Amino acid sequence: MKKIAILILSFFMFSSVFWEYTAIKYSSTEIEAANSLAERGIINNHKEDPENYNLWDYVLRQEIAAVSRWVAWLPKKKWCDGIFTDVTAVKPNTWACLSIEVLVDNGLITKNTEFRPEHNITKAETLWMLIRSIGFDYSYDPKNAKSWQEQIVDYAFAKWVIKAKFTDYNTYATRWWVFMIADTTIKKDEEIKIQEKIEKWIYSDITL
16 A cells, blocks of 8 residues: 555656646747747648647758748749759758758858758857848958857847857757747848838838
């Protein structure tokens, strides 16, 4: 009887820890960012079951390319030209090439021999691609003593794309981190476009 009581108590203690972990695994902010991207059709919608967003998984370079293309408001290419040796119309995924190559065509990424589509992408690389995609007037300053990673982080912080600076530049970006950055970047882009429309209206010929 005593062993049974201990077993039951242990079960409830484990259950309590498990549910506490599950509850704090994903914050409401992270889930809201994922839902926001899902509603825009950028990622699959798992609003009813957020666990399927796999927010703690790392992000692949081809996935960031797809998000960057959307942020830049660029349509997919209609065919693949084989710009990269490791990205074709059939590998690694049929959809990847049409998003990746359009970024090259529009000068958002440089043409190299390989793109490494199924490699994980770092936090600094993610920021670089998204900042360029949104159309900010960012440019790397080779004369600056700071590394390119530190420069892009400083710029993103100044533009409110990130709320706090970070120094683990080469840490692989997780899905939740990318979703939050992408959601913020898209909303900043929308704010800029709205402001441009307002300014155009104010200074238009119809303004008295």
